[in-house]
Amino acid sequence: MSSSSDTRASVTLDAATLQKIYTGKVIELDGVAVTAINAHAGSELRNRFLRAFLNQDEDRYTAYWTVRRYIGKGASPREMPNSTDVINFVKTTPGAIGYIDETDLQPGLNVLLKPP
Numbered sequence: 001m002s003s004s005s006d007t008r009a010s011v012t013l014d015a016a017t018l019q020k021i022y023t024g025k026v027i028e029l030d031g032v033a034v035t036a037i038n039a040h041a042g043s044e045l046r047n048r049f050l051r052a053f054l055n056q057d058e059d060r061y062t063a064y065w066t067v068r069r070y071i072g073k074g075a076s077p078r079e080m081p082n083s084t085d086v087i088n089f090v091k092t093t094p095g096a097i098g099y100i101d102e103t104d105l106q107p108g109l110n111v112l113l114k115p116p
Contacts, residue, residue: 013097013112018053021097023064024074029095036077037086037098045083049099052115 013029020026021036028034039046041058050056056064065076080086083104090096091108105111 015053015113015116018113022054022077024068024076032095035093035096037089037096038077038079039083039086039099040079040081045099045101048115053113 017026017029021029021034022038026034039049041062047058050058050061054061062076069075080089080098083100086098086100087104087106087109090098097112102114
């Protein structure tokens with residue numbers, strides 16, 4: 001999980017908060033609107049993220065967001081096709097967070113949380 005180095009350095013993230021962000025229950029941290037980014041549906045990276053941090057699989061996560069959208073509780077996080085797009089979005093969007101493979105980590109990103 002990473003964010004732009006331009007966001008507040010004091011922001012910390014625990015697994016419970018991360019889960020709330022990716023399930024639409026937290027939309028702001030320390031006064032900054034959070035924009036969560038997902039890897040594309042069905043990707044191995046997304047599957048690992050869902051298992052490690054949300055304790056869900058793709059079907060459960062998609063069903064969860066289908067219900068939330070239907071009852072007017074928001075829309076699922078935007079999807080990006082690859083890590084390069086996630087990195088570019090996070091670097092240029094205040095409050096954006098996303099997840100990438102550790103091998104794609106680069107300068108200018110803050111690691112907020114690593115998988116257990």
